[in-house]
Amino acid sequence: MRVLVTGGAGFIGSHFVRQLVSGAYPSYKDAEILVLDALTYAGNLANLEPVVEDPRLRFVRGDICDQEVVTQAMYGIDLVVHFAAESHVDRSISRSSEFVRTNVLGTHVLLDAAVNAGVGKFVHVSTDEVYGSIASGSWREDSPLEPNSPYAASKASSDLLARAFHRTHGLPVCVTRCSNNYGPYQYPEKLIPFFVANLLEGKQVPLYGDGENRRDWLHVDDHCRGIALVAEKGRPGSVYNIGGGTELSNRDLTELVLKHLGLGWSRVEMVSDRKAHDRRYSVDISKIVDELGYRPMVAFEEALPETVDWYVHNRRWWEPLRRRWSDSYLPSAEAVARSAHDRFHGSSRH
Ligand code: NAD
Ligand code: DAU
Numbered sequence: 001m002r003v004l005v006t007g008g009a010g011f012i013g014s015h016f017v018r019q020l021v022s023g024a025y026p027s028y029k030d031a032e033i034l035v036l037d038a039l040t041y042a043g044n045l046a047n048l049e050p051v052v053e054d055p056r057l058r059f060v061r062g063d064i065c066d067q068e069v070v071t072q073a074m075y076g077i078d079l080v081v082h083f084a085a086e087s088h089v090d091r092s093i094s095r096s097s098e099f100v101r102t103n104v105l106g107t108h109v110l111l112d113a114a115v116n117a118g119v120g121k122f123v124h125v126s127t128d129e130v131y132g133s134i135a136s137g138s139w140r141e142d143s144p145l146e147p148n149s150p151y152a153a154s155k156a157s158s159d160l161l162a163r164a165f166h167r168t169h170g171l172p173v174c175v176t177r178c179s180n181n182y183g184p185y186q187y188p189e190k191l192i193p194f195f196v197a198n199l200l201e202g203k204q205v206p207l208y209g210d211g212e213n214r215r216d217w218l219h220v221d222d223h224c225r226g227i228a229l230v231a232e233k234g235r236p237g238s239v240y241n242i243g244g245g246t247e248l249s250n251r252d253l254t255e256l257v258l259k260h261l262g263l264g265w266s267r268v269e270m271v272s273d274r275k276a277h278d279r280r281y282s283v284d285i286s287k288i289v290d291e292l293g294y295r296p297m298v299a300f301e302e303a304l305p306e307t308v309d310w311y312v313h314n315r316r317w318w319e320p321l322r323r324r325w326s327d328s329y330l331p332s333a334e335a336v337a338r339s340a341h342d343r344f345h346g347s348s349r350h
Pocket of ligand 1: 043
């Protein structure tokens with residue numbers, strides 16, 4: 001069994017790879033794993049360091065929009081798990097072209113190559129944001145797609161391409177749509193690591209709007225377990241929502257983080273709202289529960305403090321990322337990623 005993981009040096013992709021290598025998914029315990037990742041500002045080989053020595057793991061630094069690289073990477077692959085994406089909503093508001101390029105065109109290149117290579121299964125990792133905001137109740141897999149940010153629109157577009165490649169070419173694609181993930185190794189631009197890092201550096205945390213926007217927080221391990229189940233048993237052509245975490249307002253989540261760090265509300269700065277800020281996300285997960293036997297297993301009450309503590313104890317992981325922080329890609333970040341790559345398996349082709 002050969003598994004291609006795109007975006008495997010990012011937050012969720014690297015968790016999936018670490019779990020895969022450690023044997024957490026019994027059906028894939030002997031799998032050979034090829035990670036294809038462009039190492040953008042969000043890709044970080046340090047995320048794979050715990051498994052870097054495993055002989056079953058290989059790494060290719062490459063762009064999913066590059067047809068030649070993707071065709072080569074797809075050779076002999078049985079399963080594709082596609083995480084690679086531009087993933088941050090705020091960045092998509094200030095500059096959306098890279099989101100269309102990677103999320104739409106890149107996914108198309110992968111789907112095309114997967115058809116040509118005859119892969120056995122393709123899991124396209126998507127998001128609950130494709131459904132847009134819901135005031136009450138929860139979106140089902142057949143609910144209309146009403147994305148509101150350029151990020152969400154680019155992911156919805158890629159979901160539709162995945163569907164079309166199943167219908168037109170019979171590619172065995174499944175799409176997963178998950179809620180907000182939390183856990184270690186999340187790039188410190190997303191709410192939890194960003195706020196923790198700011199607080200540890202003595203800064204304020206910027207809470208958008210009235211702070212009453214609501215998100216369903218799912219531990220990254222539960223998300224990845226759901227993806228592995230879909231890879232193994234998901235019906236080709238199907239969409240599966242993944243969620244069932246803990247729904248909280250941003251205000252309440254911020255209070256929990258502050259409390260755990262022994263800090264008060266004075267550290268919060270209410271700032272102007274994100275454009276088109278979705279008020280609430282919620283997905284109905286009964287399909288993956290009933291069909292595949294999925295259930296979230298990580299308790300938020302324990303895992304949120306553990307996650308905050310991970311950032312407290314791993315400043316050496318996030319401090320260099322913060323120093324290179326920018327609203328756009330930084331050449332210096334690219335250079336550091338490249339030198340890290342040279343230390344890791346050497347070759348840029350497999
Ligand atoms: P991330 O930003 O942490 O990682 C993205 C990875 O993709 C990075 O390693 C980056 O280098 C790589 N990448 C970006 N562009 C590339 C390209 N053109 N070619 C090859 N590699 C490229 O993202 P994440 O939070 O780990 O999200 C992974 C996937 O899960 C995304 O598809 C995202 O839409 C989806 N998702 C995320 C969440 C969440 O809460 N973070 C929730 C639901 C779904
Ligand atoms: O719902 C799944 C999505 O969750 C994924 O598809 C995205 O890739 C992922 O980034 C995440 O999107 P959000 O926009 O919900 O996550 P973010 O961490 O950026 O923001 C969470 C909430 O916190 C959101 O309502 C905006 C708010 N926020 C965020 C930041 C960064 C703030 O109030 N202040 C901030 O500084």
